[in-house]
Amino acid sequence: MDQDGISLIKGNLLIVDDEPDNIRVLSALLTQQGYYVRKALNVQIALIAVNSLKPDLILLDIRMPDATGYDLCRQLKSNPDTHEIPVIFISALNQIEDIMQAFSVGGVDYVTKPFKVDEVLARVKNQLTICQLKQQLLEQNQQLLQQNNQLTQEIKTRQKVEENLQTVNRQLQNLASCDSLTSLANRRHFDEYFQQTWKQMIEVQQPLSLLLCDLDFFKHYNDHYGHPAGDICLKLVAQALDRSVSHSRDLVARYGGEEFAIILPNTDLSGALKVAQTIHQEVQQLKINHEYSTVSSIVTVSIGVSYQIPQKDTSAEHLLTIADQALYEAKQKGRNQYCV
Ligand code: GH3
Ligand code: MG
Ligand code: MG
Ligand code: MG
Numbered sequence: 001m002d003q004d005g006i007s008l009i010k011g012n013l014l015i016v017d018d019e020p021d022n023i024r025v026l027s028a029l030l031t032q033q034g035y036y037v038r039k040a041l042n043v044q045i046a047l048i049a050v051n052s053l054k055p056d057l058i059l060l061d062i063r064m065p066d067a068t069g070y071d072l073c074r075q076l077k078s079n080p081d082t083h084e085i086p087v088i089f090i091s092a093l094n095q096i097e098d099i100m101q102a103f104s105v106g107g108v109d110y111v112t113k114p115f116k117v118d119e120v121l122a123r124v125k126n127q128l129t130i131c132q133l134k135q136q137l138l139e140q141n142q143q144l145l146q147q148n149n150q151l152t153q154e155i156k157t158r159q160k161v162e163e164n165l166q167t168v169n170r171q172l173q174n175l176a177s178c179d180s181l182t183s184l185a186n187r188r189h190f191d192e193y194f195q196q197t198w199k200q201m202i203e204v205q206q207p208l209s210l211l212l213c214d215l216d217f218f219k220h221y222n223d224h225y226g227h228p229a230g231d232i233c234l235k236l237v238a239q240a241l242d243r244s245v246s247h248s249r250d251l252v253a254r255y256g257g258e259e260f261a262i263i264l265p266n267t268d269l270s271g272a273l274k275v276a277q278t279i280h281q282e283v284q285q286l287k288i289n290h291e292y293s294t295v296s297s298i299v300t301v302s303i304g305v306s307y308q309i310p311q312k313d314t315s316a317e318h319l320l321t322i323a324d325q326a327l328y329e330a331k332q333k334g335r336n337q338y339c340v
Helices: 020-032 043-053 069-077 094-106 117-177 187-204 216-227 227-243 269-286 316-332
Strands: 010-017 038-042 057-060 085-089 109-112 206-214 251-256 258-264 301-308
Touching: 010 020, 010 043, 020 038, 020 117, 038 043, 043 057, 043 069, 057 069, 057 117, 069 085, 069 094, 069 258, 069 269, 085 094, 085 117, 094 109, 109 117, 109 187, 117 187, 187 206, 187 251, 187 258, 187 316, 206 216, 206 227, 206 316, 227 251, 227 258, 227 269, 269 301, 301 316
Parallel strands: 010 038, 010 057, 057 085, 085 109
Antiparallel strands: 206 258, 206 301, 251 258
């Protein structure tokens, strides 16, 4: 501990001076304070000592026989291995030009000879403290950079996991709401969407239309062409139904077996009938042979249409019942037609 109670900053010092007396006095003083001191009597020896000792600080004389302290300082500052070592010039030269020259070649401080002991000690200690703080800041900076990199990496990983989860969720949702044979909405999705749309139409007091669409004599079709051909037929009809609606909020669903349901929000009776007509055209254009149908030589559908401006005191099921009755009527009247 020194007088003010702060621990001494011990370090490796190099004193470069061609005056043996100067070196001796300085060295004794600094060694006494707990520093490890090496000495060099000229620039050449100093260079060797710098490389072997890697000093924390250099006290550097200016006038020496083989070269000047300025030359040595310049050389040290231009070498990446040594340019961080602080150099305090200590010289009898006391002209402002000499001092300015010392700073311009990279010196951090200047002490004039004859020096005062306390001043040298204070300036050495100052520079070593600055070095130590610099080192601490560098290390902290390094740590922060590392932490930052880790955090960035972590954030990226989390984002990726989040994205994957969202994709899986979307796929699960699609699977849960999709009919595997026709890729249309399944019954579950239909039920949800129907209830939801019913409520919305109550709020906005807009008409809601519903179409129930059933293949005619499909049992015969299966019986004669086989179940796999029946599946293909169902898929083609499903695509034809999907082509028959045009609004983004319309929903075509496989209601069950060979029966399909179509929800048409914000659509009145004339709109619903247009869709029913389009369905008949689209299904007819498929031209799927059905020799065992008694209404046509190709696959046809019957459609039950219902529509309503939904009210709070009626339920969505009511609209379904009416569509079902209309479908029954279409079947009764001879199939391949729609009834309201
Ligand atoms: P209708 O004109 O009165 O509707 O007569 P239909 O023969 O179409 O009606 P029915 O209800 O008697 O028969 C429906 C047929 O639809 C029977 C069933 O095997 C068939 N079916 C239901 N789901 C599928 C399916 O996923 N694939 C196939 N290939 N056939 C199905
Ligand atoms: Mg000298
Ligand atoms: Mg049928
Ligand atoms: Mg049926």
